[in-house]
Amino acid sequence: MTLLTRQDPATGHPVARAGRPRGRRWKRYPTWKFYAFVSPWVIGCLALTAVPMGYALLLSFTDFDGLSGNWRWVGLDNYTTAFHDPVVWASLRRTGLYALIAVPLSLAGGLGLALLLNQRLRAMGVFRTIFYLPSVVPVVATALMFKLVFDRDTGLVNGILAWVGIDAVPWLIDPHAFTILIMLSLWGLGGGMVIFLAGLQAIPAELLEAASVDGAGPLRRFWHITLPVLSPMIFFQLVLTLITTLQTLVQPLLLAPAVSGGAGGGATDATHVQQGDFLYMVNVYAQFFSYQKYGYGAALLWILFLVILAVTAVVLRSSTSWVHYEVDQDGSEQ
Amino acid sequence: MQHHLSRRSLLGRSAAAVGGVALGGSALSACGTGGSGGGGSHPTLQVMYDGIDTELGKQLAAFERANDCKVVVSKFDQVKLNAAIAAGNPPDLVRTSGASEMPNLIARGLVENLDPYFAKSTVFKAADLDPIVGVYRFDGKRQGKGSVYGFPSDFSQDAMLWFNKELFDKAKVSHLKPTDSLTYDDLLDLGKRLTVRKGGKVDVFGFDPVWNFVNQAHLMQMIAQQGGSLWNDDFTKADFTTPEARRALQWYVDWGKARVGSGPLDPISDWQGPVYGAGRIAVVSYGYWFGAWINGGDAGAKGAEIAAASGFVPAPQMGSTRVDACMTATGAWIPKKAAHKELAFKFLEFWRGGAPAEAHFKAGGGLPALKHFRTLLPKSTAFDADHYQTQMKNLKNLSVLQFSPYANYTAVEGAITTNVEAAMKGQTSLDSAIRGLQTAVDAVVQQGKQQLGA
Structure with missing residues (x-):
């Protein structure tokens, strides 16, 4: 399968294949049809991404509190404050650690499951469905289930521990809360598993057979054939999972203890999130909605955006040394 | 006619399209607002108040028929409220915790002055208003004076104590007496005796002061009982470093470390009501309204049993000055930019001056802000009569705490937490915590002062 367009080696511009005059097919359609077809995406991108980002950038230079009409320009004060705020650095370090643990586990887990479910066994479709199901359960439901299962006084896990004579463990508070957060992040392995499974099934059987004939064992076949062929998918998954993980917000909020109150209380609040789960985005959320510092929160969002941009750039750059495409950049098959 | 596309023309025309959509959207939005606004014949009243629809039931439809309107009730959501206010399209009636929130909301210019509405009202008469309505008054500097900006659903002395007599009997501890007021230290000792642990779990929490529920107000009360004050006279400075404040904070830290209630080391998955209803809290700090909650069946299967076994006594004391304050007086306010302010006030009159209020106070759902409803409070059972007597005797100790207009309530709560x-x-010493708290609240007040131009 060739996804890349052919390029002129001299200019780097795309070139049409021989026998197909450039742009000929497009010219058959009036321009308005082009705009009609691209407009949903363009409108969505500009209205729901570019405009909010621009608005957040403007907010980041103010002390807006989200409610009052009285606000003023503060220049770069919010950014300066952020660089000197120990909570920001602590939450950033914690988010980095979370990504360092959760992303590799998620990739390895997804790949491992895909390898297991790529066997020719009876009822394999049922197993695949079972492993995929958790990833379609909404995160809110999953987090609430985790809260019930790991509740210290009434949870299933401590019930089992009590049955074998072990004292209850306070899973949902520090220092165990971070472990539970990691476990929750792995609950959606099924999504990655499906993508890896598709990749595994696209590996030409003759490659694996040739390696077997040459005496390669399962490990060598995995290391020298399966992994390189899957590397574009691993790369794709790595970039997406990394970005999502660095933006994690909902899971720590949902795992946090309930806020006390009168009847109808029991909601969660960013300031109640355990220290171990106090990720960067939780701090951003707290700044917005607990401390009403919309300007400062917006500055923190822009800092995270730049961090993610930098991390993604590093990953993209590193990909040239470990991602193997079946086609060259000029579109010719290797 | 055919055109070649360039990136520039693509971006330009797309931006024009987005602009068109945005303008169209704004126009539609404006039409929508106008349509349901003062000129609309069937206005839609937006009420942001948890559970008000369940409470009103069929009475809600009666209000809609009588006023030729539609009432849409939504749960209180701070994020949605902020967004709606920022968009200039706030709900018509909004829930508030009352005492702790109102000065800051009013000072920010967000709340409609209800003086003209009260002046015309035949339901809310000046002579019938309980002084607790002062929680919703503000004169530009102080709470309790000046114009009125909202109305309480009901009120209670929020740090009073409910206790489960059966759990006391099991622990062989004498019942609390409604005439006495325990000290906080005695209560902590009592909590330790009543707490039941088994296999690393807590079966029964001995004493739950409901940490994280209006913490600022509880601290203010504990400091006031020692003769001190958290805020200075003009509410521009909160001092957490005074001996009185330090003692109050030290008590909370001791309580948290003793692990006798649902604190940060022993979180529970819901609010304290259902846990008390399950017979797992021996003493909990709530006002008079909590009796109706237990007795109303919401406390679960054991509700009636727990209700019959519950005692009710005055708030604990930290010093020689008797203070047993109303910390909330939860109620509702009308945003200045609401579309249907007249109708919202009518709803307020109906809800807290009409038949729904009668039902609410007959069940004992708090003390009424209209004096004439006080006769409705339940006294028919021994349980109700005991609690009523305790409450009435304790009213002489009622006071209203005053909060700073410069400090956002949630921000102060977050800093304390x-x-x-x-x-x-x-994770840190008390001294370090106090320093951190002082710095955080100073910053909150500083931001508030700048925003209010003080």
């Missing part, structure tokens, strides 16, 4: 919980967990 973050810093004091770190000390409870042993």
Whole structure:
């Protein structure tokens, strides 16, 4: 399968294949049809991404509190404050650690499951469905289930521990809360598993057979054939999972203890999130909605955006040394 | 006619399209607002108040028929409220915790002055208003004086104590007496005796002061009982470093470390009501309204049993000055930019001056802000009569705490939670927690002063 367009080696511009005059097919359609077809995406991108980002950038230079009409320009004060705020650095370090643990586990887990479910066994479709199901359960439901299962006084896990004579463990508070957060992040392995499974099934059987004939064992076949062929998918998954993980917000909020109150209380609040789960985005959320510092929160969002941009750039750059495409950049098959 | 596309023309025309959509959207939005606004014949009243629809039931439809309107009730959501206010399209009636929130909301210019509405009202008569309505008054500097900006659903002395007599009997501890007021230290000792642990779990929490529920107000009360004050006279400075404040914070840290209630080291998955209803809290700090909650069946299967076994006594004391304050007086306010302010006030009159209010107070759902409803409070059972007597005798100790207009309520609560919980967990010393708290609240007040131009 060739996804890349052919390029002129001299200019780097795309070139049409021989026998197909450039742009000929497009010219058959009036321009308005082009705009009609691209407009949903363009409108969505500009209205729901570019405009909010621009608005957040403007907010980041103010002390807006989200409610009052009285606000003023503060220049770069919010950014300066952020660089000197120990909570920001602590939450950033914690988010980095979370990504360092959760992303590799998620990739390895997804790949491992895909390898297991790529066997020719009876009822394999049922197993695949079972492993995929958790990833379609909404995160809110999953987090609430985790809260019930790991509740210290009434949870299933401590019930089992009590049955074998072990004292209850306070899973949902520090220092165990971070472990539970990691476990929750792995609950959606099924999504990655499906993508890896598709990749595994696209590996030409003759490659694996040739390696077997040459005496390669399962490990060598995995290391020298399966992994390189899957590397574009691993790369794709790595970039997406990394970005999502660095933006994690909902899971720590949902795992946090309930806020006390009168009847109808029991909601969660960013300031109640355990220290171990106090990720960067939780701090951003707290700044917005607990401390009403919309300007400062917006500055923190822009800092995270730049961090993610930098991390993604590093990953993209590193990909040239470990991602193997079946086609060259000029579109010719290797 | 055919055109070649360039990136520039693509971006330009797309931006024009987005602009068109945005303008169209704004126009539609404006039409929508106008349509349901003062000129609309069937206005839609937006009420942001948890559970008000369940409470009103069929009475809601009666209000809609009588006023030729539609009432849409939504749960209180701070994020949605902020967004709606920022968009200039707030709900017509909004829930508030009352005492702790109102000065800051009013000072920010968000709340409609209800003086003209009260002046015309035949339901809310000046002579019938309980002084607790002062919680919703503000004169530009102080709470309790000046114009009125909202109305309480009901009120209670929020730090009073409910206790489960059966759990006391099991622990062989004498019942609390409605005539006495315990000290906080005695109560902590009592909590330790009543707490039941088994296999690393807590079966029964001995004493739950409901940490994280209006913490600022509880601290203010504990400080006031010692003769001190958290805020200075003009509410521009909160001092957490005074001996009185330190003692109050030290008590909370001791309580948290003793692990006798649902604190940060022993979180529960819901609010304290259902846990008390399950017979797992021996003493909990709530006002008079909590009796109706237990007795109303919401407390679960054991509700009636727990209700019959519950006692009710005055709030604990930390010093020689008797203070047993109303910390909330939860109620509702009308945003200045609401589309249907007249109709919202009518709803307020109906809800807290009409038949729904009668039902609410007959069940004992708090003390009424209209004096004439007080005769409705339940006294028919021994349980109700005991609690009524305790409450009435304790009213002489009622006071109303005054909060700073410069400090956002949630921001102060967040600062208290973050810093004091770190000390409870042993992650920092009390002195360090106090320093962190002082810095955080100073910053909140500073921001508030700048925004209010003070």
